[in-house]
Amino acid sequence: MPGPDFLSQLPSLDELLENPRIKTTIDRVNRSNAAAQVRAALSGLGAEVSRRAEELQSIAPGELFEKLVRRLNDPSTPVAPPSINATGDLLTGWAAPPLPAAAREAALAVAEGFRREHGAAASVATRLLPCEAASLCSSPVAALSVAMESLAGGGVAVVGRSEMRELVEGVRLDEVARRAGVTLREVGATDAATLADYETALEEAKASGSERRLVLHRPGGGATPLAEELASLASRHGAASLVDCGPARPRNDTPAYGDTTPSIEETLDAGVDAAIVATGGLLGGPVGGLLLGKRSVLERINASGAARADLIDPMLDAALAATLALFDQPDSLRFTHPLHQLLDAPQENLRTRAERLAPLIAVAEGVASAEAVEIAGGLRPGWCVEITPEGSPSELLSAVSKRGPGLVLGQTERGLSLDLRSVFASQDRSIAAAFGAEPLQGEPSEGQSG
Numbered sequence: 438m439p440g441p442d443f444l445s446q447l448p449s450l451d452e453l454l455e456n457p458r459i460k461t462t463i464d465r466v467n468r469s470n471a472a473a474q475v476r477a478a479l480s481g482l483g484a485e486v487s488r489r490a491e492e493l494q495s496i497a498p499g500e501l502f503e504k505l506v507r508r509l510n511d512p513s514t515p516v517a518p519p520s521i522n523a524t525g526d527l528l529t530g531w532a533a534p535p536l537p538a539a540a541r542e543a544a545l546a547v548a549e550g551f552r553r554e555h556g557a558a559a560s561v562a563t564r565l566l567p568c569e570a571a572s573l574c575s576s577p578v579a580a581l582s583v584a585m586e587s588l589a590g591g592g593v594a595v596v597g598r599s600e601m602r603e604l605v606e607g608v609r610l611d612e613v614a615r616r617a618g619v620t621l622r623e624v625g626a627t628d629a630a631t632l633a634d635y636e637t638a639l640e641e642a643k644a645s646g647s648e649r650r651l652v653l654h655r656p657g658g659g660a661t662p663l664a665e666e667l668a669s670l671a672s673r674h675g676a677a678s679l680v681d682c683g684p685a686r687p688r689n690d691t692p693a694y695g696d697t698t699p700s701i702e703e704t705l706d707a708g709v710d711a712a713i714v715a716t717g718g719l720l721g722g723p724v725g726g727l728l729l730g731k732r733s734v735l736e737r738i739n740a741s742g743a744a745r746a747d748l749i750d751p752m753l754d755a756a757l758a759a760t761l762a763l764f765d766q767p768d769s770l771r772f773t774h775p776l777h778q779l780l781d782a783p784q785e786n787l788r789t790r791a792e793r794l795a796p797l798i799a800v801a802e803g804v805a806s807a808e809a810v811e812i813a814g815g816l817r818p819g820w821c822v823e824i825t826p827e828g829s830p831s832e833l834l835s836a837v838s839k840r841g842p843g844l845v846l847g848q849t850e851r852g853l854s855l856d857l858r859s860v861f862a863s864q865d866r867s868i869a870a871a872f873g874a875e876p877l878q879g880e881p882s883e884g885q886s887g
Contacts, residue, residue: 519535519843521843521844521867521868523845523859523860524854524859525857527776527779527816528684528718528719533723533724534717534721534722535721535775535861536721536722536760537763537774537775539759539762540722540723540760543759544755544756546755547751555573555749555750555753555755557754557757558571558573558727558754558757559571559572560758561762562761565687565688565761565762565765566687566688566705567705567706568730569731569732570731570732570735571730571735572728572739572744573728574727574744574747574749575726575747576724577683577714577716577725578608578613578726580713580725580726581726582743583741583744584711584728584738585619585651585679586618586743587737587741587744588679588710588711589617589650589677590617590619591618591619592642592650592651593619593638593642593649593651594614594652594653595642595653596623596654597630597635597654598623599627599630599658599659599661600654600658600661619651620647624637624638627659628659629661630659630661632662632667636670639670639671640674643674650674651676651677651678653679653680654667654678654680654681655680655681655683656683657683657698664678664680664699664704664707664709665708669708678709679710679711679712680711680712680713682698682701682712682715683698683714684719684720685698685700685714685718686701687719687761687764688700688702688764689702692770692777692781694780694817695815695816696719710734711730712728712729713726713728713729714729720761720764721775722760723753723760725757727757775861778861779858779859780817782858782862784820787819788809788820790857791810791821791822792809793865794822794855794868795807795822797869797872798855801874803828804824804825804826804827804872805827806824807823808822810823812858815858817858819857819858820857822857823851823852823854824852826852830848830852830853833852833853834853837872840870840871841870841871844867844868855868
């Protein structure tokens with residue numbers, strides 16, 4: 438490609454950072470963020486050169502440099518580094534996950550033209566998973582709302598009381614059901630429900646004249662019947678069955694990393710009418726909600742007004758399709774998929790990084806102590822740096838955020854936690870700089886790829 442050849446005519450990154458014209462633009466930030474700004478500007482310039490290769494065949498290195506400076510100076514196109522997630526939280530949706538390179542490229546290709554159609558993600562999903570049809574919604578909550586309204590609007594949805602947890606922070610299941618025109622019937626205790634509990638509720642709903650009945654299952658909320666049992670029960674009673682899979686992994690051959698919930702493949706094989714997947718979970722794609730299931734059920738859902746009103750950006754569709762396609766080669770995910778690269782990080786690597794960062798942070802202004810600590814919980818064990826501030830945690834966070842915008846830390850009883858399970862090794866330098874430490878020497882052993 439012409440683009441990379443042209444960009445090779447520019448000075449090295451270190452030389453660019455020291456160039457007087459560029460330094461006047463980036464002196465306001467620390468060197469790590471400055472490097473991120475220049476890399477982002479170079480990436481954008483490379484994309485422009487690739488698109489305009491023919492007309493730029495004779496462009497001189499000096500002209501390329503001028504274009505780079507304009508990109509850095511143009512306030513209408515600010516280059517902000519992505520957040521550094523040092524909370525250890527990979528799946529509960531505190532922020533959108535890092536996308537694989539294939540997803541970014543697919544979204545960019547769509548963004549360069551006029552597009553109306555979408556359906557690429559649904560096509561890949563039906564090939565990858567045992568479902569007859571698929572449909573993409575703008576979020577998992579939107580997918581659940583659309584499905585409940587289509588399958589049980591004006592009727593009753595039966596759900597285990599132990600599964601009444603929030604869908605996302607601040608959004609309750611009963612609120613979504615009410616907006617969808619569905620009456621929720623909670624069954625069982627707060628930690629368990631039996632198949633008989635569901636059956637009694639379905640019989641009572643039918644006896645009360647409810648023609649539309651739905652069995653809703655959200656695994657992970659206590660001891661409840663299996664999806665296969667609930668799907669069979671719903672079918673016998675003329676009800677639909679819907680499973681909210683949450684952030685489950687796609688297939689049985691997808692690395693589980695300690696996740697004990699059923700895979701999407703396993704749920705669909707149980708014979709449920711429809712399932713909902715949070716695409717930002719172990720799929721690690723753009724945030725959305727993917728509906729999967731039987732063709733007749735999906736056609737019914739897609740025909741509803743709620744589904745037609747949930748407009749999908751073709752960029753989201755393209756990015757998700759590219760992400761899903763990566764799961765055809767599960768053994769390669771640790772190389773092609775950023776989220777799975779984090780999950781696959783060796784414990785010894787995390788320990789070494791924590792022990793390397795801890796002494797640098799310990800001598801930072803406002804820090805009383807910092808130590809590398811092994812941690813459990815979450816999908817996998819790992820290592821973190823536990824930080825005790827000299828003052829309040831909020832004061833230290835304020836100081837750190839000024840030097841390293843975008844760094845998000847966890848909070849503990851002692852103070853702050855830098856959990857490396859959700860941090861790429863390539864981000865360690867930026868973290869050290871945010872605490873005012875000397876730049877780390879040497880290259881990280883692994884970083885964000887894909």
